[in-house]
Amino acid sequence: MNRPQMPCNPEEIGSLFLFEQLAPQQLGRLCSEGRVELFEPGPVYAESDPADCFYVMIEGTVVLSRRVGDDDVEVSRTSQRGVYGGAVQAYLGDRVRQVYNNSMRVTEPTRFFVLPADTFAAVMQEWFPMPVHLLEGLFFGSKSVQAAIGQHERLLALGSLSAGLTHELNNPAAAAVRATATLRERVAKMRHKLAALAEGPFSREMLEDLVEIQDRTAERVAKTTALGPLETADREDALADWLEDHGIDHGWQLAPAFVQAGLDTDWLEQVATAVDEEMLSGAVGWLNCTVETELLMNEIEDSTTRVSALVDAAKQYTQLDRAPYQVVDVHQLLDSTLLMLSGKIGPRIEVVKEYDRTLPRIPAYPAQLNQVWTNLLDNAVSAINSAGGQGTLTVRTALVDHERVLVEFRDTGPGVPPEIRSRVFDPFFTTKPLGQGTGLGLDISRRIIVDKHRGSLQFESEPGDTRFQALLPLTAETPGEPS
Template sequence: MTGQPNACSPEELGSLFLFEKLDRGQLSRLCREGRVKAFEPGRVFAEGEPAAFFYVLLEGTVVLSRRVGADDVEIVRTSQRGVYAGAFQAYLGDRVRQAYTSSLRATEPTRFFVLPADAFASVMREWFPMAVHLLEGLLLVIQSAQQTVGQRERLLALGSLSAGVTHELNNPAAAVARAAKALRERVAGMRHTLGVIAAGPGRRDTVKTLVEIQERIAGRVSEATVLSPLEAADREDTLADWLEDHEIADGWELAPIFVQGGLDTEWLDRVAAAVDEPTLAGAVRWLTYTIETELLLNEVGDSAARISQLVDAVKQYSQLDRAPYQRADIHELLDSTLLMFSGKVGPNIEVVKDYGQSLPRIPAHPSQLNQVWTNLIDNAVYAINSAGGKGTMTVRTRLEREHVLVEICDTGPGVSPEIRDRIFDPFFTTKSVGEGTGLGLDISWRIVVNKHHGDMEVHSEPGDTRFRVHLPLTAAGTDAREAAS
């Protein structure tokens, strides 16, 4: 603490509204335990430093500010005698973090009455025990309410997202179940047909040749190119004609299977050359079972990959296997949150990802940032649904000087100017009762500003609402050491 000491006068303290009800003995005690300090223009204390003193303005002008991103935002500028700042929560002890919650500076030569935090806590408990108990109770109630509602907010979001993820998981899981049933049928048919072919006399070489063709066909299926509808129809007609010419029944049913597997009449000619005429129909049908089996195995593989992708997205979203503080890829976090929302967004909302190129990883609490994206995306979906359920949500990222910018935009009705300044207030919501707690944006603001030293703002007009989040590229102090560890 800088500044020159001055004589402390009980009379001067008693003239302040803060101390006007104290008696002479109490004022004298304050003068004994505290002191008057004169400060030149400049810093008095800084946000985040241990709250060691309680300051009461006697004379001069002061500015109280909060750190928002890279800027100090002025909260109060005053010359009113008796205003106070500093360790005014010292009487709560370890119940709250005893650090300066803002920065204070003098803009002209200024005098303060300065009381050590422990002395302030002592006189508060001795002189105003009932008031201290009331304030402690109020603090605990507020903290408990915010924690409870905040947890409720997160549970509501997770419940909503889990329903969407369950739906997304159900689709590939059902596909796997259908494919498994079909595989069982195809394999049974393959065994039966191969048994019939092998039962004839002198068929050992025939079976060996068919097995060789089958192996080549299996490889062909995995490399088959996707044809246009017109190309596929032409090839099906050609194959159906070949099957009909060789008196193979139901050729119109078999032809699409060969087309899906990437086979043409040249392959069927090889089969016809390898077997005699009575065996040809069975051999062709046996090979269709092979193609269908490979196609079904591909479907199982694709569905399993989709399930794995969803599980990875849930892990990425929840950050269950990650460090709480690390250098994170913003696009990975946004993608995992969007995937979690895929079941809730619905087909009538177009999602546009406009990602900047080569964005660096940033120091962050990934799970907390995912909560921010959850709140903002949920609000965007709600806004679009409230305007008829059809619109566009854009997720945009850019590099802006020393920050990464993330924008969540929607084409909903917008935020009216009358309430725009209140949307970040705790418990303020425009949603219907039971649909919102009013803590989503408050929690998001605290995560961005307090936890990540960033900035968060909203620009809105009908049809174009943009929540803009700026996150710094570098961490400072203990954050930097934690991110590097």
């Protein structure tokens, strides 16, 4: 757009606080290589566009804003002469992607001194070499420190998750080991029972009937469902009484396994019908071995399935074998993170899932979203623990405005004090005890949600009800570069 260009007066430029210490020849160079432009009310430049000019306001009113999700949030409004914006980091050259970090607009006719970015960089490096070196060191040093601490925080989180995963894996693995050892004993016992049956006076028809009952029993064990405590006790009593009435010793020891397998007195009657009375005790003992073996195999299957599920959750959480940017189901990401953190959450915190299962899949960096969920869940758990360690953690998803997915983490902790609410997203700010937090968790989370995913991260808090809300767009814009 062609805007009115006005004469550049070195004396007027020199009256601006940025340039008041410059020599006349330096001011002359600025006027010869820069320009004065008049902007009517409206935009000057837009956030994320290539930063090709450095702007210094001579007179007028400017408003600076940042994009948060679908909204432009005003961060500054001023009429002070000499305020500046635009390509303020041009002196860093191509070592940093040169884009506008905010949007600028004017609310009345406003005059700017406009300097091309490459000219601004040249005069900075020529006139102020030592300050430029100091600024470069400060900028890149700060980046390095943040990256190092961010990596340290990720390693701490990984250590915590590894400890939790180890704990979660140990339970089913130990159960499988115990069940396998017991199964070995039961198989040996079954071999002895089989030898005893072979030596007994069983007819061919009796053995065929017994094998058929054994097959049906195995099928029933595979399909059994758990009973309530009262129903279990009643059925155990009934089976023990039946076994005792039919002269089978230690019936009370056999009854629990039969009940766990879903068997009842009707099943025992079928066994009694299939064999002679004097063979009943041996047949019941043989079938008891079958039942115990099937139950142990069920336990091993459940344990190994649990281990497999934990490994799948770890793969889902880390996304090691998947593309960095893809279309994902946020519920799968949330479930894998909750499972990885289950050891840290502990039994005293109730986790409530309020998922909208109709939500569509969204384009995202899943591994980085898992890092956000980890940070927000960790903060929620810490808040609940600070209030006694018992409470409720609610994870909710919903569709907002038909355009965004909401992921909300709600805890019943003490809340965020009003005096620090404006600082919770600041780098290195933490309320955790020394050594327990870097203060980068929420800053990293905000940058992942806002910068990488073009979403927004906000919170509401009062005692007993704190909610951190991430809003993610349903459609893909140009994603930010992954860190």
